[in-house]
Amino acid sequence: MTVPRSFPVFAIVFAVAYTVAYVIAVWKNYPLFTYHPATNEFGWGIEKPKDGVPAMYWYGWIATSTIAASVAGLIASYLPQRLTQRLWSGWSWVVPLCAMLVFCYMLRNYFLR
Amino acid sequence: MITTLLIIHALLAVALLGAITHQAVSVWLPARKPAGSFVGRFRSVAAPSYANAIIVLYVCTAVVGGVLIYPEFRVSVRPVLEQLGLWAPLGVFDLKEHFTVIGLASLPAYWNFWRPPLADQHARTRAMLTAMLAFIVWWNFLVGHVLNNIRGFGS
Numbered sequence: 001m002t003v004p005r006s007f008p009v010f011a012i013v014f015a016v017a018y019t020v021a022y023v024i025a026v027w028k029n030y031p032l033f034t035y036h037p038a039t040n041e042f043g044w045g046i047e048k049p050k051d052g053v054p055a056m057y058w059y060g061w062i063a064t065s066t067i068a069a070s071v072a073g074l075i076a077s078y079l080p081q082r083l084t085q086r087l088w089s090g091w092s093w094v095v096p097l098c099a100m101l102v103f104c105y106m107l108r109n110y111f112l113r
Numbered sequence: 114m115i116t117t118l119l120i121i122h123a124l125l126a127v128a129l130l131g132a133i134t135h136q137a138v139s140v141w142l143p144a145r146k147p148a149g150s151f152v153g154r155f156r157s158v159a160a161p162s163y164a165n166a167i168i169v170l171y172v173c174t175a176v177v178g179g180v181l182i183y184p185e186f187r188v189s190v191r192p193v194l195e196q197l198g199l200w201a202p203l204g205v206f207d208l209k210e211h212f213t214v215i216g217l218a219s220l221p222a223y224w225n226f227w228r229p230p231l232a233d234q235h236a237r238t239r240a241m242l243t244a245m246l247a248f249i250v251w252w253n254f255l256v257g258h259v260l261n262n263i264r265g266f267g268s
Contacts, residue, residue, distance in 0.1 A: 003228070011221040018218035026211065037184035056187055058179075062214055069218065089234075092222035093241040096215045100245075103211045110204025 006077035009084045013076035015092040018069035019099040022061060027106065031060020032067070115185050119261070122177045126254050129170040136163040137247035140240045160243075164227035167246070168220050175213055178257070183210075194263065202263055209256045216249040 004010075024030065034043045038053035049055045076084065135158050144157035194203050219242060226232075226239045 003225075007221075008225050011225040015219050015222045019215055022211075022214055022218065035184070037187050054187055054191070056184065058183070058210060065214070065218070089222075089226065089238040090241070092219060092226075093238060093245055096219050097241075097245060099215055100212060103208060107204050107207050110200045110207065113198075113200045 004077070006084075008089070009079070009087060010073040010077040012087055012089060012092045014069045014073035016095045017072035018065050019096045021068035022065040023099050023102055025061040025064045026103075029057060030064050031057040032063035033060045035059050115182065118177060118181050122174060122182060123257075125170055125174040125177060126250075126257065129167065129174050129250055130254050132163050132167050132170060133243070133247045133250045136160045136167065137243050140243050161227055161229060161231060164224060168224055171216065171220065171246070171250070175217060179210070179213065190260075199263065202260055205256045206260055209253045212249045212252055216246055219245065 029046060031046060033045065034047040035041075035056040036043070036047070036050050036053065037056055039050060041050075045060075046057070047055055135155065138156050139158045139160040142156050144153050191203065222238075223242045223246060226235045226242060231239070
């Protein structure tokens, strides 16, 4: 299988952009769509729960982040090589690791009740 | 049906747990001499050969759990846990869903750095990505197990 030479840049930027976009999407509640599991219905953006059954935003957050990260990764992979050759590969684990700590902080109230 | 899916999810998770643990141990604690013992052989596997299997298993486990089972959890299980005031288990489960997504986002990079020929200058990145995925997989496995013990499907 032939892999484009720009794939390493895409992969690093995708991991970083996805993680950052996902944290923001969860924190500010920016789902692309809402899913209502009880009725199996979808709706664009944020919709309130129906019939007392909670609405699910998780899939919407994933969709928002996937679009943002794909765009960022594609843009980065088209940048000149002289700009991307010094991109540190460690960002692909440092940023996700930091995001995991951010989620621990965001969800701290579950453990402090 | 949901019980069948849950068993499939668990079996995929067990396979993934074994593969990622093998790889992580062989990266962080490589065997220095020919292995004779069980632990030595566990440490001396060819780590790169696990990468594709780990990616496929991770995606399959996430799809079965996140797409096919999770809606049922939200409708039938989570409200009960909230009524019982089991906030810590709910918190660790929320972390599980977020960690899963972070792991998915890292898979292209993980695949890229485990793609042969392995570049020496990316050895630390490879090791850290593997350790991070191993932590996520272990966390998800244990949390899923605990949650199922609190209120299993079909109970």
